[in-house]
Amino acid sequence: MARVKTKYKCRSCGYISASYLGRCPNCGAWNQFEKETEEVQVRSSKASPSRLIKKTGVNEPVKLDAVKAEKEARIKTKSEELNRVLGGGIVPGSLVLIGGDPGIGKSTLMLQIMSGLAQKFKVLYVSGEESANQIKLRADRLGLGTSDMLLYPETDMHDIRQQIDDLQPDFVVIDSIQTMNEPSLDSMTGSASQVREVTSELMKIAKMNAITIFVIGHVTKEGAIAGPKIMEHMVDTVLYFEGDEHHSYRILHSVKNRFGAANEIGMFEMVNEGLKEVTNPSAIFLDERLPKSTGSSVVVSLEGTRPLLAEIQALVTPTAFGYAKRTTSGIDYNRAALLLAVLEKRGNLMLQNQDVYLTATGGIRLNEPAVDLAVVMAIASSYRNKEIPATTCFVGEVGLTGEVRRVNQIQARIKEAAKTGFEHIYIPKHNMHPSLQNLGIDVIPVSSIPQALKLVFG
Structure with a gap:
């Protein structure tokens, strides 16, 4: 037999209550509870449990090494x-x-x-x-x-x-x-x-x-x-x-x-x-770069298994108020704040009285740590008003002590930069390998932020 059960569920968080509530005790939202009814099957203790999905054969535990796995078939689309x-x-x-x-x-x-x-x-x-x-x-x-x-x-x-x-x-x-x-x-x-x-x-x-x-x-x-x-x-x-x-x-x-x-x-x-x-998304993101502009750097980001070149722009200007403003678009705000603190402490750049605006052009979002070095160099370029060569790109994660940490898939990133026409790429020192020198691009290893600033800006 079946009986009807009534409950109230919050549309915001899914919290379930036996009675209607004006304010959700879980998420604090107001007027979000909606009434739901469902039929509950009441079975005797001797009744066997029902199955929601039909069985196609005997289903018994087997050893993992006895399972014959086959690769999934794929249907290719025109896209x-x-x-x-x-x-x-x-x-x-x-x-x-x-x-x-x-x-x-x-x-x-x-x-x-x-x-x-x-x-x-x-x-x-x-x-x-x-x-x-x-x-x-x-x-x-x-x-x-x-x-x-x-x-x-x-x-x-x-x-x-x-x-x-x-x-x-x-x-x-x-x-x-x-x-x-x-x-x-x-x-x-x-x-x-x-x-x-x-x-x-x-x-x-x-x-x-x-x-x-x-x-x-x-x-x-x-x-x-x-x-x-x-x-x-x-x-x-x-x-x-x-x-x-x-x-x-x-x-x-x-x-x-x-x-x-x-x-x-x-x-x-x-x-x-x-x-x-x-x-070729990399060409799309880079085709509007202004020559000899300051505050611009290029990063070889990795989205899944696809290397992608994107431009990071920074604008550093003296603040007109007592509190410096930070604005980001396409770059994580908290990560940008961390990198600004590292630049001030380890790179000796006085940024506490500067407004900083950061953006990843083209509407793309760059979330992986490998973009850190490019963000740092774009900020330094705008602050010092010195341009970064248009044929130079960057890859590397930045730590709190100012070190440049290794990233994954470095060979694929370097190949993408060489294919796009870049001549120099700065990478973490611990990613350096002799095989990376024969990929058609000058690979420059760096171990810290001060070293990278000195190599790029002198």
Whole structure:
């Protein structure tokens, strides 16, 4: 038999209460509790527990060395950037979550990718936000109006499951997860319980039928995917589609991938015909550099397994007030504050009465420690009003004692710098190896900030 259980859940943090509360005791948010009801099955002690997922055979513990592991099959798309981010292609039966700001191009990306796959596979595009007519108009604008992709504007999960069972597609797109409704739940569409239940149902469909499902998700004002955090744990891959409203470039960033490396990036440019792949991002970030400008340095960053050259700009000016201002864009603020303290203490630069503005050009975010040396040199260049040669780049992490610490994948970084046309690269001394001298670029090892400042500025 079944009985109905009522509970109240906070939309902000997921805290569960037996009664309605005006203020959440866990996160402190006001008026965020919503009512949820569910049917609880009451079984006798003799009843055997039910299974949520059908068994396909005997499931018994086995020794690890007795398991015959096979590499996952991959389906290549026409987008090499997406293939890179996914770790070499799409894994059949995987559940992929794509998040991003409104209007960033998530639906456009999925429409282009699925139109290409529809030439060989059966694709079902489920839209809860747009009608079939709206999708058709966008496809015509992108030159994809003759695709064999199946459109299904619907939000009811019961009907969606029925269509998937009848059609047995190879790929399914859910646009978006926050518009889907599970009729068995007595809660509003887009609530935490609805998103969690719909995601769970899609995961079962993907795994039991070997159907690859792409789920589009909205993001909150903090930049996280809207809904319970468990949703990101349930899916196989989490991708973020990011971009600056003032730039046409978009970055597809992998933050979780069970079938490949995390933190991989793919780059696209938004044009009138849709999203165009950018195969050489380093050239894009460096093509607008001013010659003989101070406060500019180039770093060879590593995003996943892809080396990427980016420009870091710094502006150091005397403060007009008693408290010096620090502003960053694309660079972690706390990390920048730490590097400024190291420069003042170890590099003898008087920065406590200087306003410092730091930015990574092109709208990219640089979070890895290997950008530290380039940030330090850009600040020193602006402070001393001395330029850094345009053919020089930097790689290295900076410690609190002013030492330049080793970084990973140094050979790949040096090769990317040489391929882009740079003539000199400063690297940590402990990364130095004789094999690095034959890569077509002058490799200069440094062990500390004072040594690097002396070599660059004299």
